[in-house]
Amino acid sequence: MDYSRARILVIEDERSMAELLRKGLEDQHYAVTVAYNGIDGFEYANKGDFSAIVLDVILPGVDGYSIAKRLRATGNQTPIIMLTARDALDDVITGLDAGAEDYLTKPFSFVELLARLRALVRRGARPLPPLLQLEDLCLNMRSREVSRAGCVAALTKTEYALLEMLMQNAGHVVLRPEIIKKVWGTHDSIEQSSLDVYVKALRSKVDSDPATKLIYTVRGFGYKMMGSK
Ligand code: CA
Numbered sequence: 001m002d003y004s005r006a007r008i009l010v011i012e013d014e015r016s017m018a019e020l021l022r023k024g025l026e027d028q029h030y031a032v033t034v035a036y037n038g039i040d041g042f043e044y045a046n047k048g049d050f051s052a053i054v055l056d057v058i059l060p061g062v063d064g065y066s067i068a069k070r071l072r073a074t075g076n077q078t079p080i081i082m083l084t085a086r087d088a089l090d091d092v093i094t095g096l097d098a099g100a101e102d103y104l105t106k107p108f109s110f111v112e113l114l115a116r117l118r119a120l121v122r123r124g125a126r127p128l129p130p131l132l133q134l135e136d137l138c139l140n141m142r143s144r145e146v147s148r149a150g151c152v153a154a155l156t157k158t159e160y161a162l163l164e165m166l167m168q169n170a171g172h173v174v175l176r177p178e179i180i181k182k183v184w185g186t187h188d189s190i191e192q193s194s195l196d197v198y199v200k201a202l203r204s205k206v207d208s209d210p211a212t213k214l215i216y217t218v219r220g221f222g223y224k225m226m227g228s229k
Contacts, residue, residue, distance in 0.1 A: 006051035006121045007031045011041030011067065012083070013059050021054060024110050025117075038062030045071055045078060051121045052079045054113070055100065057091055065098040072099035073143040077125035081116055083108070097157070132167040134214055135227040137206060139167055146206060153205045158183065162198055163206065166215065166225045175222040199223060 008030045012018040018034050025032045033048065035041035038061035045053055045067065057064040068080050082095040082103040092103050101123075102116050132139040136149040144160060146153045155163065161183045166174060176195060184190050199215065207215045216224045 005029070005031070006117075007033070007049065008117065009033050009035065009041070009044055009048060009050040009053045009078075011035045011038070011045070011053065011059065011064070012056040013037055014056070017056075020110075021113075024114075028114060030117075038064070038067055042067045042070060046074065046076060050078050051124075052081065052117055054083065054117070055080050056083045057085070057095065065094055068095065068098035068100050073145075075142065079120035079123060079125065081113070081120060132164070132170075134167055134170050134225060135212070137167075137214055139164060148206045155202070155205060158198060159202045159205065163202055166223060170225045170227075173218045173221055173224045179222060 008025055010018060010021045010025070010032060012021060012034070013036050015036070018036060022032045022034050033044055033050070035044050038059040040061075041055070041059065042062055044050075055064045055067060059067075062070075064082055068082070071078065071080075080100040080102075082092075082100040084091040084095060084103050084105050088105070092105075095103050101120055104113055104116065130141060132141065137147075139146050139160075141164065146155055146160065146163060162179065165179060165182050176192060180190060180192075180195060199217075203215055207213060212228070214225050214227060216226065218224050
């Protein structure tokens, strides 16, 4: 594959930075399109067939996170590398959560940007992750949207991770340590009782009616999701 023929969309409002990126990327024989604000950026990204997007976070109109989120929500899986402010770890996490594949903190070295872009272009767009469904409860792993009986539920990141894990194992008991390891990771320790608090919150959002219950407590072991049919 000839990576140099790839089309790159640069969304950056700072003119001097945008021009530097354009020139540098064109020197590497990429075809470059530049958008100077979030609104144009989203429109180009949505319509164009790009190999990768270099996306600044702070933009007039629509910010970089919203662009990434909206693209993913509409099924656009063009790889995104986000340009964030220096040392802003929260920005990085927000960017990755929004659907970006990679990030660079400003100021960055152009050589590093080229290396990251090559990797993204090589990897290409990810296949769409599936939709998990249990009766009228739907979880879209692409848009991370959860709905019950057609009503969208606003879940926190942890509640979402917990539900995704339980739904992936629907029909089986998932043991408490297994859930904690998957949702919170091996390095973070949470109290056993905290898990119940999260499950309670999750139930109140997506499983509040006992008549159509989907999340079951298996006392002493863990939790199990199953439909009534
Ligand atoms: Ca900016």
